[in-house]
Amino acid sequence: MAKQKTAAATASSKKDRDAATEKKIVVLATDVAKRSLGGREPIVRVPTRAKSNTIWNKKKGILQMGDGAQERQLFNLGQAKSFMQTMLHSSSIKDLIGAEKTLSLRGMFYKGLHTVAGTKEKTFADQDESDGILEDLEVSLGALREELHIFAKKAGTMVGNITIIDSGDEIDCRRMGSGGYAIPSIVEPDVIKFKKCDAKFVLHVEKNTVWSRFNEDRFWEKHNCILTEGGGQPPRGVRRLLRRLNEELGLPVYCLLDCDPWGHYIYSVIKQGSISLAFESERLAIPEAKYLGIRASDYRACGLTDDVQIALNDTDIKRAREIAAYPWFEGHKGWQREIEGLLNNGFKMEVESLITKDISYVTETYVPERLKKKDWLD
Amino acid sequence: MAAKEAVAMAEPKKKSVAPRADAESMAARQRDISVSEFFAKNRHLLGFDNPRKAMLTTVKEAVDNSLDACEEAGILPEIAVIVEDLEPGRPATAKSSRYRVTIIDNGPGIVRKQVENIFGRLLYGSKFHRLKMSRGQQGIGISAAGMYGLITTGRPMTIFTKPKAGQPTHHIELAMNTKTNRAEVNFDKEVKEFPPKRFRDLTPGTRALAEQGGFLTESEFPTGTSVSIELDGKYQRGRGSVDEFLELTAIANPHARFVFVPPSRVTEDEEPDVLAAAEAGAAAKATVTTETNGVIVYPRGVQELPPETKEIQPHPKGIELGILLQMLKDYELAEKGGTLYNFLQERFCRVSASTASSMCDAIGVSSRAKAGDIEPPQAEKLYKVFQESKLAPPPTDCLAPIGVRQMLAGMLKGVRAEFYAASSREAEVYRGRPFQIEAAIAFGGELPGDETARVIRFANRVPLLFQQSACSSFKAVVETAWKNYNLSQPRGTLPVGPLVIMIHMASVWVPFTSESKEAIADYDEIRKEMKLALMECGRKLGTYLRKRQKMRREGERRDVFERYIGEIAKAINAITGDDPKAIYEALLKQAKSRTAVADQLLDEDGKVVKEDLAETDDEGVLIIPDAIAPAVAAATSTPLAPLDLDGKAKAASKRGARKAAEPKAAAAPKRAAKPEPESAARTELRARAAKAAGRGKAGGEDGARLF
Incomplete structure (x- = not known):
């Protein structure tokens, strides 16, 4: 009974959300129509997705999008085509909502693709053009990608002491074999529900290879946790799922990333949100996320050899300094020291470098010790 | 060939038996040759x-x-x-x-x-x-x-x-x-x-x-x-x-x-x-x-005759020694006992009384000396004095240039172009003889675009039809850097493009290269003036061409806008249900007004042309807006496939769409429905322009703007 009720509630909330999204699209199109008929220049306001328009909300500990926006004009040689594309995609999304279906980014590219009447020109030259327009639409409409009925390709794996319901199918994440559960791009409650969770924390690792090491060693079983990976910079689906695990189930999130500017940046994205998706930080960022390692000091602490060193190049050094200057790292002593340590070392270290100690050093010694000592950056 | 020559060489030897001609017998055959016979x-x-x-x-x-x-x-x-x-x-x-x-x-x-x-x-x-x-x-x-x-x-x-x-x-x-x-x-x-x-x-x-x-x-x-x-x-x-x-x-x-x-x-x-x-x-x-x-x-393009020209005396610097001697002889014959002092003043221009006496002094004779008494060595001295003395250039009222306005009128009736420019230089002097150079160019319209420019040359209003490349004017055209005026010009040749170049030399004595008067001799002074006149015209053309290019760019801009308007109207219709046709037309109207420059010369009455080109220095410029329409329209007009509001776009090629565009079709731009280039309307317009060119006072050498 209760279950049915939830389902009904979800369904109705989905319907409400769809109605809201549809309304936003109609408002946008009506504005263009009114401007056109009134002899004014048709424009679409597109909030700027750039660092200049990203605000660090210290209180919330997340990145947020500012008020900066650009006007996309029809009567501007450089924008005329993207204006047309924006209108095409708006119309396509309305179709999707009406038909209650979702499409991939590539699917959307094909949906909007045709030859402009009276010419030999295609509406979209390639999928990149289409993807850019969809990102613009997300921010212009203030709607999430899934609200627009669009999904990205899956990139992320999960395993652990949790049972979920994905689109009505119950999935026990303890019984996922060696491959794990592939995290879909839309993980909103109407798609994924948490049925039962015994895990006490989430360990997120940078990439699949490391994840496999942990999975093979049944780390999640021994330490009663959930093990995830995001294939480098985690996609939205993974970030949203981590956030939901953190927020709804109260699980702390620990990250095990490479000791290089890239790893630091991934942590920053998980924790505070990214510049390009600053408008979604509210529902993606995990301000409580913790950085477990690898630390610059581990080279000595773990007694690693010269062989694991990967020299920092100029780009890395530049990038590290940039990260050090991020407002959310700037006043953070631990992080300033960490980045300084990296630069002083003059080399990067991957998580896999711990394998030089022992195949299972990372799963049996490194992580358990850190967790026990609560030795992390936050 | 060699054999023939050998025979020819051998022949005199055979005839050597006959008595050779002597002075007497030759004298018997020597007689006057009449000019006509020659x-x-x-x-x-x-x-x-x-x-x-x-x-x-x-x-x-x-x-x-x-x-x-x-x-x-x-x-x-x-x-x-x-x-x-x-x-x-x-x-x-x-x-x-x-x-x-x-x-x-x-x-x-x-x-x-x-x-x-x-x-x-x-x-x-x-x-x-x-x-x-x-x-x-x-x-x-x-x-x-x-x-x-x-x-x-x-x-x-x-x-x-x-x-x-x-x-x-x-x-x-x-x-x-x-x-x-x-x-x-x-x-x-x-x-x-x-x-x-x-x-x-x-x-x-x-x-x-x-x-x-x-x-x-x-x-x-x-x-x-x-x-x-x-x-x-x-x-x-x-x-x-x-x-x-x-x-x-x-x-x-x-x-x-x-x-x-x-x-x-x-x-x-x-x-x-x-x-x-x-x-x-x-x-x-x-x-x-x-x-x-x-x-x-x-037909007659202007109603007034060229101004009457005056006859002038030669300029001292423009004569040769032999002629000076002959003039002295002639003067003695005409004015028995006339003085050198008087001779100098009467038979030359720009020689004043004081100049004459100082010239007499310079050759060491008294101003009372008779012209007939001047010995050749003295005459030679006098000739040198002529070359060294500082004299005003000869008067120029002996010249009757065609005039800027008249050249435009003449070009207009003879050359079917879209742009005409003319310029008239101030009079200059070569070898003591005054001359004046004028140039005009006609561009575009029906002139062939892929050929080298046609140069039409005139001396004292007479066309020169032969020996073009030997003519000073031809060299002047080749030496002018037409690339500066947005025309292509392969190195060392005439410019290429829909261009007619007219050069006129007015002078009391045009230096032809031969008696058949086919080419103007290549004097530096003359060629320099020709080039300056051409450059003046070229600058006007350059300004015009840049303007036209801008129009074309605006036209292309419009092209881009118009291309997407149909799509936008359809998309909005799908979202809001608004009438796509209304939106389409409203946007099209906006697109047109935003790229209005492209229309400026396409307007039927040509009024905008006047306003717009007034900014440029258009003295001596004539533009036939109607003549431009086919050329520019071809480049700028977007043939809009009639908006198919049922969803399916009509697969119409650009050209096909242009033909299909009829005045009644909402989308069809006005200019697409223009009549054929050489229609009655066109002829009338030309007639109007010609009339405008022909109006006005004879003194209108400033080439008042005609449009």
Whole structure:
């Protein structure tokens, strides 16, 4: 009974959300129509997705999008085509909502693709053009990608002491074999529900290879946790799922990333949100996320050899300094020291470098010790 | 070849038996050569090299004389050129044929006693001995033509001349005796009619034109002269033809009206008529060149005669030593005992009393010294003094340039372009002789775009048709950097593009490279002025072309906007249900107003053109907006496929869409529905422009903006 009720509630909330999204699209199109008929220049306001328009909300500990926006004009040689594309995609999304279906980014590219009447020109030259327009639409409409009925390709794996319901199918994440559960791009409650969770924390690792090491060693079983990976910079689906695990189930999130500017940046994205998706930080960022390692000091602490060193190049050094200057790292002593340590070392270290100690050093010694000592950056 | 030479060499040896000629026997054979005889043998020097050129030269000499005579008498020239084919039945392969060329003018006529001299003697005329700007210079032309006719056909020249209104006309036939350089009159009678009525009924075309009062109307010819010469010639159109000569003469003489009746049969390749046939009724009145029933009318473009030119004395720096000696001799003959002091002041320009006395001092003679007493060494000294003294340049009121406005009017009627510019330089001096250079260019319109520019050259309003590359003006065109004015120009050649370049040199003495007056000698001073004039025109063209380019860019911008408007209207319709057609039209309207520059020259009334081009320095610029439409529209107009509101876009190619665009289609731009380029409306517009060009005061040399 209760279950049915939830389902009904979800369904109705989905319907409400769809109605809201549809309304936003109609408002946008009506504005263009009114401007056109009134002899004014048709424009679409597109909030700027750039660092200049990203605000660090210290209180919330997340990145947020500012008020900066650009006007996309029809009567501007450089924008005329993207204006047309924006209108095409708006119309396509309305179709999707009406038909209650979702499409991939590539699917959307094909949906909007045709030859402009009276010419030999295609509406979209390639999928990149289409993807850019969809990102613009997300921010212009203030709607999430899934609200627009669009999904990205899956990139992320999960395993652990949790049972979920994905689109009505119950999935026990303890019984996922060696491959794990592939995290879909839309993980909103109407798609994924948490049925039962015994895990006490989430360990997120940078990439699949490391994840496999942990999975093979049944780390999640021994330490009663959930093990995830995001294939480098985690996609939205993974970030949203981590956030939901953190927020709804109260699980702390620990990250095990490479000791290089890239790893630091991934942590920053998980924790505070990214510049390009600053408008979604509210529902993606995990301000409580913790950085477990690898630390610059581990080279000595773990007694690693010269062989694991990967020299920092100029780009890395530049990038590290940039990260050090991020407002959310700037006043953070631990992080300033960490980045300084990296630069002083003059080399990067991957998580896999711990394998030089022992195949299972990372799963049996490194992580358990850190967790026990609560030795992390936050 | 070598063998032949050997024989030739051997021949004298064989003849060596005969007594060699001695001074006595040679003296017996030595005698005067009459000028006529000389030229009869060397007719190529006068432009009678071949039958085709002979025909042209005959027409040219007669027309030059007619124009000079009319202008001197202050009459607006009305000239008919009639070429009759006397052997219409000849085989098609004939290289030449017998023609009768008749030129009739409304000039002052010729008094009876001068007829023989003017038409029957070479080197007889009023123009050789003076420094005054005129077409003819030596007095060879028309008599040489008559001589050529006599030699090739044995037929005398027929002359009708009416020197006084209301008085009888002299009908004279005369043949030149080449030995005596004198004419022999075969026929001399007084008749009533002038011009000869016979010509009005010559062809259906002449009849029709005469009926409208546009051909040899008696009242238009109160006085005048008609010359007919029968000759062995060839009539063929194209470069260097009678047609081209008249076309160019009409351009350089917009104050004259020409009617040309070509022969009924043209030798060899009969080209299609270049000129579009206008409605018959318009032929008599139109201000652009028209052709009706084979008769070509070059109408009058401006109503005022060129200003009368003054005769000047030579400038001291412009003469040679030999001439100075001759002048001294002549002065002594004319003014027995005249002083050198007076001689200098009277026989030269720009020599004042004080200059004269200081010149006398400089050669060490008293100012009272008689001109006849000056010895050659002293004369030589004087000549050197001339070269060293600082003298004002010769006066320039002896020159009658065509004028900016008149050049534009002339170009307008003869060249179908979209852009015309003209410039007139200040007078300058070469070798002590004043001259003035003018240039004009016509661009675009119906001119061929992928050929090298056509250069039309004039000296004292006479077109120069041959030896282009030997001409100073040609070199000036080649040396001008046309690339600076947005034209392409392969290194060391003429520019390429839809361009006609006109260069005119006005001078009291045009330095031709030969007696046949075909090319202007290459003096640095002259070439420099030519280049400056061309650069002035070029700058105007450059400004115009950049403007046009901007329009084209705006047109392309519009293109882009218009392309997407249909898609946007459909998308909005799918979202909001708004009427897509209304949105489409509203957006199209916006797109047009935002790219309005593209329309500026496309407007039918051309008003925007005026406003817009007023910003540029458009002195001496004439633009025919209608002529631009086809060219620019082709580049800018977006052929909008009629918006298919049912969803499916009509697969229409650009070209197809343009054809399909009809005025009623909401999307069809106004300009797409323009009539064919050479429509009646177009002709009318040209006529309007020509009228505008022809209006105004004679002094309008500043080339007031016409549009």
